[in-house]
Every structure is written in structure tokens, then in C-alpha cells.
Amino acid sequence: MLLTDLETPALLLDEAVLRANIARMQARMAALGVALRPHVKTAKCIEVARLSDGGNCGPITVSTLREADQFAAAGWRDISYAVGITANKFDHVRRLLAQGVQLGVIVDSVDGARALADAFGPDTLAGAARSAGRLRVHIEIDTDGQRAGLAPDAAALLDVAATLQAGGVAPAGVLTHCGGAYHCHGDPALRAMAEQERAGAVHAAERLRRAGHAAPVVSVGSTPTALFAQALPGVTEVRAGVYVFMDLVMAALGVCTPQDIAVSVLTAVVGRRTDRGWTLVDAGWMALSRDRGGADEFLDQGLGLVCDAAGRVLDDYIVVAANQEHGIVAHRSGDPARALDLPVGSLLRILPNHACATAAQHEAYQVLGAGGAVSARWPRFGGW
């Protein structure tokens, strides 16, 4: 099947670029001597995850328990859920444990720890699953001040660990995500952020160990810190997600180039406004997402950077505005004389600001194989 056989909009995935991105991360992890626990939230696709870990159904990270369900059903057994757990998800956790999943969860408060211990401690109905080692509770550490977690030096870290331990749930270690890396440009800044993430997590784990907890797991990661870390002593695993696809944010940070972006949205020209310099396309925010990527900090790429149907970047043509099913493509300068002026039905591709967000708007990937032909359709899932 050819691109011209697809209805638009459609999400394209270049398999060769995907494989190269995966190989790059695997090589980096091998060089650092650290295990990779891919974050499958970016692709939410069994086929992509199989490529990410060589078909081994190895350790993965998820952002929803729905992802855990889907990957468990496809054979994965070592899954960490990297969003703070709440009691209204405990029944779902129990179902996953009952299926034999080794599930990791995270907590960063004494009340959260107490709820977990009450539900999964040895005296509870679920105690058997927990004591069989199937539930891992990590304490979330904040290494960048961006989101959740306890500071590596926080007194509460030991309170949370003690609360877990007192409830019969030994803390499995620490987990951190240094999203601050998404605001760093260039090698020195990214290296420094990777070291900040590593050092904070290792310090927190050492505090737990000095307090008598085994805390074997030190889990860190993001695509930028994973690729730019110079050494990871004390770290036991790295989590990263968007590296499989890359996107314009990663390009803005200097993590990749636009040519390394594996996903794009195929769209057709539906009209022209030559007086305005506009080309109207059938990819609106429903197909692209509203993610503005690095617009506030780096280059404003509108809602995406425009390529021709073969995937060659048309320099400085971006999606300047969008409605639900309409995108407006124009030259970055706004100069009407530089309108693309293509016939209705012409195909273009849009590179995403944020691959996780754009891919989430679609039900499947149209996989591009050799020669740019559509070789497969890989479904993806959503929901919670």
C-alpha cells in the first residue's frame, strides 16, 4: 500500500528510523552498563515495545494501569507504574498481581504509604501476592523541583520508608524523573541535569540504606538524561520513553535532529487562502494535539513542522493554527508570497512537537517500510 492509498489524517511511523532510535538508546545503556526499563507510554503499542527490548518482554514502565493490562496480556511481567498510586486503583493493582505481574508502584507521602501498607501489607487479603515479591513500592524522589516526589534530603523520606516498613511493605528503593531536562539545551546542560538526577536518586537510596532499608532499586530517567549521562554509578535502571520516536522538543534540546523523528502525521491539502499565505490541511488539533512543544523556550514550531509527502522537511513551513479538523500551514514569516500553493488533495507530513501527545490522538501507526510503502498497521491503545 502507498501513502496515496491512505485516508488522511493518518499517523505514519518510519520503521527504519524507529529501529535506529532504539539501537542508539540500547548502545548507550550498554556503554553505561545499566539496565533499560523502556517507558511504553509514548507508543502504547505492543509491536514497538517488542522492538524496544528485543522481543524479550523485559522490564517496562507504564503511565496508566490500562497500559499494564495491555502489556500483561501480551506477556510482559515486570511492570512499573510511575504515577503516584491512589486507593481507588488498588483493586486494579490486585488484579494485576493476581495475574502474576511483578508490579512496581510509587509513593511520596506518609498518608499514601499508610494506605498502601493497609491494603497490601502481610495482614491483608493481598498480602500473599505482596510477600511473594510481586508488589514493589518505590519512594518517588524529586530531583528537579518540577513535579512530585520528596527531595533527596527531605526528612519525610525516612518517615515514608518507616511507614511502609511498619506496615510490612519493605520499600523497594527510589525512583525519580528529571523532567527539568526538557528545559535544557545542549550537551553541557543535559549532562549536568543527568548527573543531578543520578546524584539525587543515589543519595536518597543511601539515606534509606543507612536507616536500615535494603532499597535495592535506584531508578532514574528521561530520554535526554539517559542519552547524555556520562556515568551512572549507583543507578540500577534507566527509564526513557520518547527516544523511540523523538520529536521537535528533543530536536530543540539538541538530543536529535528532525531527521531522527520516526512519527509524522500524513495530511491532505483541503484548500488555500493565497491572500493570507495559508494552505489548509485536514490535520487539526485532533490529529496533531495542542502540544506547543518548546514554543515558549526554544523555537516556536506552531503545532508542527511541515515536510513533503516523502518526509523531507520544508524549511520554515509550520502549522500556525488549528481547529478540530483543520490545520493552517504557512511560512514562519507569515509572508503570503511564500505560501505553498499546492493543489487540493496534495499530501504533506507534519512532524510533532511532542510525539507522546500527537501519537495519543491516533488509534494506530501506519508503518513505513522500505521505499516508503505502508508495510503494516500497528494498533495503539489509550484510556486508563
Place this chain on the structure above:
Amino acid sequence: MLLTDLETPALLLDEAVLRANIARMQARMAALGVALRPHVKTAKCIEVARLSDGGNCGPITVSTLREADQFAAAGWRDISYAVGITANKFDHVRRLLAQGVQLGVIVDSVDGARALADAFGPDTLAGAARSAGRLRVHIEIDTDGQRAGLAPDAAALLDVAATLQAGGVAPAGVLTHCGGAYHCHGDPALRAMAEQERAGAVHAAERLRRAGHAAPVVSVGSTPTALFAQALPGVTEVRAGVYVFMDLVMAALGVCTPQDIAVSVLTAVVGRRTDRGWTLVDAGWMALSRDRGGADEFLDQGLGLVCDAAGRVLDDYIVVAANQEHGIVAHRSGDPARALDLPVGSLLRILPNHACATAAQHEAYQVLGAGGAVSARWPRFGGW
């Protein structure tokens, strides 16, 4: 089932508010004496559409041909697709016509008109369906300079009509959407925009008629213009979508109040950062969308306005930032002393900036009936 039985995040739909919103629009259309063709792109839900047209499977508007498929399968037969049609969707159009759907499509260029006439004129394979009156081709009119369409006075309007007619496809009339209304605040501005939309569409239709085309259809609409139009002489139908749910953008325009918003995202507190004034919740951009609503023009509501679990607005608490599955709730002032400080697991609801965008992030509505109990689960669909 109670709210506390749901896993979070979840999309809630208050049925009483939904019914009141539908009744308001129906009453307004009855007063104006114009037919309503609801735009089902907001809800993408059979149950909501049934309420919108009293169970009659009456005329509807869609933003994707997937919506047309879904509604055709559920019994609807009069469907207008309000995005410029391209040749790569013609096979899909043929399938819908073959099912007996009376399908409306739109075009605003001579090349687009020629492609349509070549594919659906009387000499083509699909001619039988067209000549049976099942394909309606509307010419899109631009009444606000925001997007697609031909100006009501454009010379090209008659060229497009002539191209269709020469190909054996009589233009069915005109269609316009005055999205400029989403940038107007208050009654006088909204009334003026409604009249601008009406007058432009009627003028274009009159030009077509003077040139010898029957052009029976004059289709206009948006929620604000539909509700604020004072009279609609010459208009044959009104399209509107978001009125079923309403949202913070509509509230910002003065079209509704926050109490009229029928959808909200139920979320649980996953953590606190009291030093920052943050309450972390499990509704990130995946559950809320990245739509910033009227942030640039009206009040910045972050990624949504926060309510307690019962749906009462907590004045000035908004989602100030979000990652994929994390939202950060804070007081609008940013004052850490005004943090909500709720225990982990507490429930909140988030009102959406843009209901179409937020609902699109979910697979189903959890319908709230009398007493706030969850009375049903109504699925919604996506894709193209």
C-alpha cells in the same frame, strides 16, 4: 455506582445539565424557526446525539467520515461532513452513499469542484447514487476570515458553482462557520457576529441563485452565533456542537456559566508540594488535553477550573501545569499559603477549557444521574 467506585481519571457527564443545554438550543431554534443540524463532533456519542434530536435520527453534522460511519450504522441517514473533501476520501464517500446515506460535502475551490464532479458526476460509476440525490455538494463560505471558504463576494464562488454544474453536480447551496464568534465577548458582539455569519451566507446563496443555481441550502452556525442570533431570515439550517456540553471558553464569551458545563474530569490527589502550593492530581494533559481555551484573550484558566467532587467550583483553583498523567492544581495567585492541602486519594473535578478537546481524550462518559450516582457508561469514538 458512586464516584468513589470509579478509577481516575474519568470523564463525567451530568445528564441533567446536558438535557438542559439541549433544551436551551432547541428552544432557541424553535423561536428562530430554523432547523437544527447538531454537530456531533463534540460528543461523538450515539446516546448524546439521540438526546439532541429527540431520538429522531435527524440531520447531523460530522467532522470526520468515521463519525459518519458510526452514526450511519446507528440509523442516521442525513449527514453533512463539514471539512473540505479530498480525493483520498472519495472511496469512503462512495461506501456511505451505497449504504443509503444522504451525504453533504463541502468544497471551496475550482480544482476541488472538478475532482468532485469527475468522481461523482452522472457519467461516473457513482453517478447513480449522486443523481438519486444522495450526494449534496455545498460551497463553503468564509464569513470571518478565520479559516476556509470563499468570501461571499468572491468571483471564484460562481466559478466553483459553474465547475460543479458543468460536471453534472448541481451545487446544493452554501455552508459557513463563523468561528470568529469564539473571540467575541458579550451579547452585542455575539449578536453582531451572528448577523455577519447569516448575512454573508445568504448573500452568497443569492449570488448563486442569480447565476441560475437552485442552491436551496443556506447552512450557518456555531454555538455562540446560534444562541445569540436575533433573526435568521434566509437561513435554512443551523449547525452547532459544543452547546451540548458547554465549556470554559463558552463561559468566557458569556454564552453560559460554569454551572452549565456538563462534562468534567474526575481526578484523584496523588501528592502535595506544600512549599509550592501544589496539589498533584492524576489528570494530566492526557485526560484534560492541552487546550488553553481563552487564555490569550480572556481569563487564563490553566488547563481547567477545579471543582470539589460534588461539582462545586473552588473559585480560583486551576490546573496550572500538566505532564502526561500529572496535573498540578494551585491557586490562581500562586500563593503557597492557599494550597488546597488535601489527603492523597481525595477526589476533585476539572471543568474543561474546550469540551471537544477534553472529551476526545476519553473513551467513554460516566453519566451522572440523580443524586450524583453513576447511572450509565456511554461510549464515544475517535479516529478518522
